[in-house]
Amino acid sequence: MKERVLITGSSSGIGLEFAKLFAKDGHxxxxxxxxxDKLKAIAKDLEGQFGVSVMTIAKDLSIPSASDEIFDELKKSSVEVEILVNNAGFGSYGAFVKTDLKTSLEMIEVNVSALTHLTRLFLPSMIERGHGKILNVASLAAFPPGPYMNVYYSTKAYVLSFSVALNExxxxLGVQVTVLCPGPTDTNFQKRIGLTSAETFSIKSMSAEKVAKIGYKGLKDGKLIVIPGFINKLTAFALRFVPKxxxxxxxxxxxxxRK
Structure with missing residues (x-):
């Protein structure tokens, strides 16, 4: 039997594409x-199409207790997680002083705290078994500072740094960490934060399906940092030599x- 995979933010975008890829591979x-409702519909479709078992847990990760509740529910059901995909995340746009404080704090909770919390909860059993994988979804935004998306860029910088340090x-110990750093991607992200363009540094957006496939291959190949797209790789490399x-x-x- 292939490893069981937990994927957060799996009802749309990159998370949904990850679910399809893992299910197709028999996980x-x-x-x-x-x-x-959306999760249950996705589960029914994946089970019917690929013959895998799909458990759904409806939780809002902006609520601090959600991570413990997810872990406890799986523990009670004797469900072990061998691969953890921390994909859930969102952003907001605007000058920091004008942005909604509640939204910013919820963003930190989802993008940073829940990711950290879930990793800490599921990691010990991976170490005990001597195998496991963790895939954290960061962003190209992890590399530069991000005025007008200040908190979002900062959360993704945390995800990148946390992932690289944890892998070391x-x-x-048999546990691998991979961090995916996609550039602009065709999801509901831009619409949610009110931007009219999905471009950053004049980089054209990539489909969620393609980003997920590249991230999936990177995880399977044991890579640490995965940046989809040549221009995105070049941008991340060039930013190493540009003053903050x-x-x-x-x-x-x-x-x-872009506004």
Whole structure:
């Protein structure tokens, strides 16, 4: 039997595409998202199409207790998770002083706290078994500072740093960490935050399906940092040599032009 996979934010976008890929490869799934009806419809479709078992858990990860509740529900059902995909996340647009504080704090809860919490809960059993995989979804936004999307960029910088550091700690323990850093992707992300363009640094957006396939292959191949697309890779590399202040200035110009 192939490893069971837990995927957060699995009702749409990259998370849904991950669910399809893992199911196609014969993995049983635990799908987590806020919309219960949508999750159940996806589960029914994947079970019928690929003959896998799909468990759904409707939880809002912006609520601090959600991670413990997910873990406890699986423990009571004797369901073990061998692969954890921390995909859930969202952003917001606007000058920090004008953005809604509640939204910013919920973003930190989903993008950072829930990811950290779930990883800490499921990691010990992976280490005990001597095998496991963790895939954290960051962003190209993890590399520069992000004026007008300040909190979002900062959360993704955390995900990148956390993933790389954790992978180093886990050497020799049989647990692999991969961090996916996609550039602009065709999802509901831009619509939700009120942007009219999905471009960053003039980079054209990529389909969620393609991003997921590249991330999936990177995980299977044991890669640490996966950046889909040549231009995205080049951008991330170039940002290593650009002063943070300069990078922030150009990101600010780009964000204003997209609005």
């Amino acid at each position: 049983d799934l635990v799908l987590v998202a806020r919309q219960e 700690e886990l050497k020799g 202040k300069t990078a922030a200035h150009f990101v600010a110009i780009g964000q204003i032009s």
